[in-house]
Every structure is written in C-alpha cells, then in structure tokens.
Amino acid sequence: MTEPDVARRVEKLRDEIRHHEHLYYVLDKPAISDAEFDARMKELKRLEAAHPELVTADSPTQRVGGKPAEGFRKVRHSRPMLSLDNAYSEEELADWNRRVHELAGNLPVEYTAELKLDGLSVALHYQPDEAGGALLSAGVTRGDGQVGEDITTNIRTIRSVPLSIPPEKLQKLRLPREFEVRGECVMPEAAFERLNEEREREGLPPAVNPRNAAAGTLRTLEPSIVANRRLVFYAYFLLAGGDYWPQGQTATLDALTALGFRVNPHRGRVDTVAAMMKFVAEAEKQRATLGYEIDGVVLKVDAHATQQRLGYTGRAPRWAIAYKFTAESAVTRLEDIMITVGRSGKLTPTAMLTPIFVGGVTVSRATLHNADFIERKGLLIGDWVRVERGGDVIPKVVEVVEDADHPRGNRRFSYPSICPECGNAVVREEGEADWRCVNADCPAKLRESLLHFGARGVMNIEGLGEPQCNNCSSAGWCGASPICIG
Numbered sequence: 001m002t003e004p005d006v007a008r009r010v011e012k013l014r015d016e017i018r019h020h021e022h023l024y025y026v027l028d029k030p031a032i033s034d035a036e037f038d039a040r041m042k043e044l045k046r047l048e049a050a051h052p053e054l055v056t057a058d059s060p061t062q063r064v065g066g067k068p069a070e071g072f073r074k075v076r077h078s079r080p081m082l083s084l085d086n087a088y089s090e091e092e093l094a095d096w097n098r099r100v101h102e103l104a105g106n107l108p109v110e111y112t113a114e115l116k117l118d119g120l121s122v123a124l125h126y127q128p129d130e131a132g133g134a135l136l137s138a139g140v141t142r143g144d145g146q147v148g149e150d151i152t153t154n155i156r157t158i159r160s161v162p163l164s165i166p167p168e169k170l171q172k173l174r175l176p177r178e179f180e181v182r183g184e185c186v187m188p189e190a191a192f193e194r195l196n197e198e199r200e201r202e203g204l205p206p207a208v209n210p211r212n213a214a215a216g217t218l219r220t221l222e223p224s225i226v227a228n229r230r231l232v233f234y235a236y237f238l239l240a241g242g243d244y245w246p247q248g249q250t251a252t253l254d255a256l257t258a259l260g261f262r263v264n265p266h267r268g269r270v271d272t273v274a275a276m277m278k279f280v281a282e283a284e285k286q287r288a289t290l291g292y293e294i295d296g297v298v299l300k301v302d303a304h305a306t307q308q309r310l311g312y313t314g315r316a317p318r319w320a321i322a323y324k325f326t327a328e329s330a331v332t333r334l335e336d337i338m339i340t341v342g343r344s345g346k347l348t349p350t351a352m353l354t355p356i357f358v359g360g361v362t363v364s365r366a367t368l369h370n371a372d373f374i375e376r377k378g379l380l381i382g383d384w385v386r387v388e389r390g391g392d393v394i395p396k397v398v399e400v401v402e403d404a405d406h407p408r409g410n411r412r413f414s415y416p417s418i419c420p421e422c423g424n425a426v427v428r429e430e431g432e433a434d435w436r437c438v439n440a441d442c443p444a445k446l447r448e449s450l451l452h453f454g455a456r457g458v459m460n461i462e463g464l465g466e467p468q469c470n471n472c473s474s475a476g477w478c479g480a481s482p483i484c485i486g
C-alpha cells in the first residue's frame, strides 16, 4: 500500500470501529460479531504500529494509551456540580411541585422524569480539535462539588464515552466546540458480579456494591484495570459557556443522544404529582431487571427559562428533586453474633449473616445495637431474620421471621462477661443498655482511638484509619481504596 492508501485505510477502519462501538456500547445493538470487531481493531493497531505518524489522540486504539497515573490532579469545576434535594413521599413531591408553581409564576412548568442512577457523577470536557470538531480533553470527578479530580486516562477507557465529536454533529446542534457533558458512571451488575468472583479467587473481601466498586475503579491508577471493569457512562447534562444548554432538559437529552452519548432510555415528561408517582411506580417495577442499580427517580423542570427563574439554594437547584425509593428488606439467616469493642470500651453485638443482596448491596453483617436489643427481639443463633437497608443507612435486623420454611434457631447467645479483646471483666452501669470494658489499657480501645484519630475528618492521616473505613466495617470491602481491608 502507498502512504495515502494506508492513511485512507486507517481512517476507514477508525470510522467503522467508532460506528460499531456506538452500536454496541451506546445503543446496545451490535451489528457484527466480536471476532469481526477484533479483526478490525487488530488491523488498525498493526497499521498504526507501522505508521506511528498516523496515530491520533481520538483513535479507538488510544483508549488505554495512557501510562499509569501517579495521582490525580485537582480541577475546579466551571460551574459547581450540585447535589439534589431529596423527597421520600408523595407529600414531599406535592410540596415541591407547589413551590415550583409559586416561584414559576406565569412560566411553563413541565417536568422530565429520569431514573436516578446509583453511580458516580463525572464531568467530561470537550475542546476544539484540528479537524473542526471537538476532542475529549478531561474527565473530572464530582469531588466536593467545587473541585474534583482529573481522571481523564481512566474515563478514556469507557467505551460509551466518545473520544471526539465530528464537526457536522456540532454544527447541526449549533453547539460551540468547547462544551461539557455531565452524567453518571455506573458499574453494571454483571460486571460487579464478575469483579467479586475475581476478588474471591484472589482471596480478597468482596466489594460492597456497584457504586463503591465503580468509585474504587475510577480512582485506580492503572487504566487497563478500568478498561476491564466495563463501566458505562450515561449522559444527562450539557453545558456550554458555563451554563446549562438553554433549550431545556428534554432537548438536552435529545442533543446528547445526537452527539453519540449513551442516554438512559427510561425517561418521560410529567406535569402532575400523580404522573410523577406513576413514573416512580414503573421505575420500581423495572428496577430488578435493569442490569444496573438505581435508587430513585430525578425530576427536573424542563424549560430553561423556568429553571433560571427558580434558581438555586446554597447547595441544590430548586428546579430539580430526587425521589428516593424506600428501604428494601430481605430475609436471611443469622449465623452468629460477634462482639466488637469500640473506642469508649462499648461492646457492640454484630449479626453475622448469610450474605444477601438487599437495597443495592451484599450484606453480611448488621448491627444489633446492644444486649437489650437481642433480648427484646428474642434472637437465637440460627434464626431467620428480616434485614432492612435504605439509602446510605447501615443494614439493620428488624425482626425474626418464623414459618414452615424458616424454623427458629436453637442457640441462645450469651453475652460475654469478659472483654473479648483483653479478658478484663466488663461492666454495665445501672440504667445503661451497653456493657463496657473499663480497662484503660485495652488494646481494642487503643486501636479504635488511633483509627478514629487518623480517620478522615479528624486528623485526615492518609492510610491510617483506611483499614476500617465506615463503608467497609459495615459490609465488607467498599472498593474505595486498594489498601482498605474491611
């Protein structure tokens, strides 16, 4: 092949690969087999290796091109990534709807309803490229909403994220060549299960839930690991010149689709509280079969002019709200009760459960609070118990379940009279529910104090406190840190 022939062939392969990536990763409608796809990728890699001058930053071969990162640069957001206010009931939605109408005056009020994906918010920055289009220039985590972390090399490995946008797509939408797309990175349940199988084989504790696993993955310093974890990016906001796309939320979702982004197909337009609740009910029904985690529904005022009139409180837009699903519960077996000694010497019983998936996480432990709680519930080891978990709440045992399929346990738990860590006698003050170890030199108390001291928000010592971060101690490895051992 002559040089111009090679260049043409490379361009053709890239177009084909991009087209099939879009069909596969964005639209979920593959048109060719994996083998056919791989053959094109292999040929492109071979040609690029022989002609390095033809390699471009947005070539599909360059998704995992970056070297392992040494850390993540902090980036200030062009506009804060705000959180949303929550509603937990129809009444709260009705209150919000009333306030929106009051503030909107004569402006139109209609809402978009979208699923609330349980992942990580990420902002993607695009900048003008040499071809007249736009190139992915940065991927930034939400961070504290003002400042996030630059995770571009990891974001590039996510195949539903376009590395570049061709000029004609931008022109059609009259979108400036510098813009920002915000959305959610989620780990599909299948990828999550695969990850935990791998971790189990390696003798590592399982990741707690897909959201934490996605968070841990995006903060991995090795892009090839991220590429293997099959994260998916769903786009929902488009910003240019530091403001939201002025045509409203429905048009935003349509524009993002036209640009080649993956937009969640489960969305609607509603204008009454009854219609909102109908969308919520449908979402709850779909929840189990979506293949990814959701924890509610997001409602946004559609019209941009109305959004602007409503404005913001300090931390959230007045024109959007997240309706959160109520707690989920499941029945599992109480295998044992373990006592841990806290910083103050307090003995806390923890239920060791047959692991069960509830409220979006695999739960293997739940708090039992204190000795009174065990007595009050009449808990026996071997009992079947209902475990409840909602939102960020630590899983709790709500009741003993007893029927033909769930016979009672047979072993009464005897509360220890000595500290399980130091062997000193424990005491229970009159009127108190808790037993305590009063040995000032108890190793458990020292360890817990040290961990508390080193923990985030107290002294913020990197590494110290990590092995027992809050996520991990409740239900296993949270995925947030490679050294966290739960």
Ligand SMILES: [Zn+2]
Pocket (backbone or CB within 6 Å): 341, 419, 420, 421, 422, 423, 424, 437, 438, 439, 442, 443, 444
């Ligand atoms: Zn002790």
